[in-house]
Amino acid sequence: MSKSLVIVESPAKAKTISKYLGSEYIVESSVGHIRDLPKKAISDGKRSTIPKNISPEEKERLKAINDRKRLIRRMGINPDNGWEADWQIIPEKEKVLKALKKAAKNCEHIYLATDLDREGEAIAWHLKEALGSDKYNYSRVRFNQITKDAIIESFSEPKDIDLDLVKAYRARRFLDKVIGFELSPLLWKKIARGLSAGRVQSVALRLLDERERSIQEFIPEEFWEVNIDVLSKENEKVKFELNRKKSDPLLKKDDAELIKNQLNTHELKINEISKKPVKVKPKPPFITSTLQQSASTRLGFNVKRTMRVAQKLYEAGYITYMRTDAPSLSKDSINDARNYISEQLGENYLTNAPRIYSGNENAQEAHEAVRPTNTFLKSSDLLNLSEEEVKLYKLIWDRFVASQMPDAEYLSTSAKINVNENIFVARGRELVFDGFTKVQKTSTKDEEMLPTLNEGEILILEKINQEQKFTKPPARFSEAALVRELEKKGIGRPSTYANIISTIQDRGYVEIQNKRFFVKKIGHIVAERLIESFNDIMDYDFTANLENNLDKVANGEAEWRNVLDGFYKSFQEDLLSALDEHNGMRGNSPTLTNMLCPDCNSNNLVIRNSSNGVFLGCSGYSNAGDQKCKNTLNLVSGDEAISVDDNEEVENLLIKRRCPICSTSMDNYLIDENKKIHVCGKNPDCSGYEIEEGNFKIRGYDGPTLECHKCGSEMQLKTGRFGKYFACQNDNCGTTRALQRNGEPKPITMEPIELQELKCLKCEDHYLLRDSMKGLFLAASQYPKNRETRAPKVSEIKDLANEIREACRYLPDKNKHEYLLTAPEHDSDGNPYVIRYNRNEDVHYVASEKDGKKTKWTAAYTNGEWLETKK
Secondary structure (H helix, E strand, C coil), X not given: CCEEEEEECCHHHXXXXXXCCCCCEEEEECCCCXXXXXXXXXXXXXXXXXXXXXXXXXXXXXXXXXXXXXXXXXXXXXXXXXXXXCCEXXXXXXXXXXXXXXXHCCXXXXXXXXXXXXXXXXXXXXXXXXXXXXXXXXXXXCCCCCCHHHHHHHHHCCECCCHHHHXXXXXXXXXXXXXXXXXXXXXHHHCCCCCCCCHHHHHHHHHHHHXXXXXXXXXXXEEEEEXXXXXXXXXXXXXXXXXXXXXXXXXXXXXXXXXXXXXXHCCCEEEXXXXXXXXXXXXXXXXXXXXXXXXXXXXXXXXXXXXXXXXXXXXXXXXXXXXXXCCCCCHHHHHHHHHHHHHHHCHHHCCCCCCCCCCCCCCCCCCCCECECCCCCCHHHCCCCCHHHHHHHHHHHHHHHHXXXXXXXXXXXXXXXXXXXXXXEEEEEEEEEXXXXXXXXXXXXXXXXXXXXXXXXXXXXXXEEEEEEECCCCCCCCHHHHHHHHHHCCCCCCCCHHHHHHHHHHCCCEEEECCEEEECHHHHHHHXXXXXXXXXXXXXXXXXXXXXXXXXXXXXXXXXXXXXXXXXXXXXXXXXXHXXXXXXXXXXXXXXXXXXXXXXXXXXXXXXXXXXXXXXXXXXXXXXXXXXXXXXXXXXXXXXXXXXXXXXXXXXXXXXXXXXXXXXXEEEEEEECCEEEEEECCCCCCCCEEEEECCCCCCXXXXXXXXXXXXXXXXXXXXXCCEEEEEECXXXXXXXXXXXXXXXXXXXXCCCXXXXXXXXXXXXXXXXXXXXXXXXXXXXXXXXXXXXXXXXXXXXXXCCHHHHHHHCCCCCCCCCCHHHHHCXXXXXXXXXXXXXXXXXXXXXXXXXXXXXXXXXXXXXXXXXXXXXXXX
């Protein structure tokens, strides 16, 4: 009987699926996309020449034709010829395709089992085209969870590739490509070299830029808060706060003093006590955006990390597909949750009828919510998973089970004291029935009870608290908040949020500090220029409507080429206008100052903005010949620190000077020890600046130091992308040591050992033997590109005695790991031993495994010998 070939997009997914399919199926992985548009233009070997004996107008026309042909070759798309595309095999995937063709040789049928979203459909289509659409019988199988029942069901009812979904993918891919390729040269020409723009990413940048502008323009206003500490007749302390409505004017210092005087002379009596029941509903199960937001606030995961961990859980069969904007649940999953609640929590935690959730009208992904595939599998039952995988699974499990539980019930109490026209209020909340919070704890305290108080009761004033405060600017976006705003405006889709956030950071337009977005100067300029010249692309509603049109293509309700043509025509008109030398996109003009260039002493300095930051340059740079001056002065950022939160944001705004032209906050930079320049936050669009003279210290290093364990030079504390670390100051060394949360440098560990012959199981790479605070482990050499890690087998390190001794030469104990070389390779049943680490005792031991699962055999190194035990 001939076999069938099943192709998925990841090795991990292939491994899980192969467990559920019989021996008549061969499961292989494409490792993602195998075809794409060209990364760079491929010459056709013909050189386009322009005749010399023609008119200047004809030369310009022919040059424009040649430039257009070059652009089309570089893009790999021809908008002028029905959006013809030049799909090419990705060079790194030629070996993968060769292996797939070899596996398909003896197969009659090929099942394309890639993910069930637009991207997965595109991978399936590319595979069919690359393998030969007429060579084999193809079927498309889709499942939103990798469980035995779901796999068997999908293979029993195979489908065809959804070509409408493929057309939507092509339209989206082509739009992004033409915008990137045609806008980037314009930005290079008008603003600075090395810049680029994207369809959705540029709109996300606008969101961040508008928020940054509103912060810069915000002027904090002083106000005062008043609260009192009083004692009840039972001598219990209660805090009452002055009740203020949002519509009330800000409380000024004089008003606060007047209230203080009234409190000192007024009898404090409880005028009113009110009690009312309050119910809190559970939230719907996760969709992609809410999962990213919750993982950010509760686990501290960024968007990229959340999706990476969720992908692992999905491919291992623990959760449903993680890219979805529909919170709906299947009947089976609801019954599964209700059975668990009934059996494990009790009938009083079961609702009378299942809770049904539906998505908004723009929900396009025909999937379920993100949920566990088996409700009875709790996070504590998961084995061989990383800590971050267990945490995310628990988050998903809690939300799903809670979504099918009753409301939490509270009794809300408020007590009021009237002091003339002012009202002071104390509020409390008593838990009556925990409901869904039995499983999913809320972020607020469940119980904030007030002591027993009675109407008419006289209270004793203990203390009057007056606190000076300032109004806060709009809060900066975190990654989670940006995803929420994009979703709210209908920009992007679940599969694109993580990529949007990564792209705007990679382009250098924004940076994340203290988990919040800060827009760089060059990001400001790019956003402002694009808004002025490309109103459609940068418009929120236009972008959302375009997304909806692409969804219509996916649903077979719109012709994809018509959608592309309509957009491209409008885009080309805007592009031509922006390219105009006189009335086109505004450039990145320098701001002239009254400071003389110290190098040539004949031209004034100008403030310039580049992709690398703000600097001073000589205005004589544009002069010709001997009059040209190339002098530049680097500027050191001034004394404002990156704000940690909204309160520090206010403090920074109070410190900063205000632009004399537009009142926007100004950024300050040190020129030298005697001069500081304050530059308007809206520069170069506003020419406001001020020079401050005085004695300024350009600080040298005054932080903690260490002795480098490799070369003996000094190591200084620095801040990088992943936090603080110590770096050796010897240029020929470059050693670093990370900083732990307790402020201590991480212990010195063994140097990585290259294992060229030991190939990775899940990707095309080889392993390194690494050491960490969690013990020895194997990791892909191209980490983080390839994120494969696992514990090493004893047999895999047996012959590495010399390498381990060499790698441990900088350790205080140079023989730290040598005892592992004498560990037994197999247990008494013949199963291989794997090296594990006991964190509590800071020692390695070995435990055997069979088919990837732990057996009961372990061995520990005690008193100079290995002792085997069986639990």
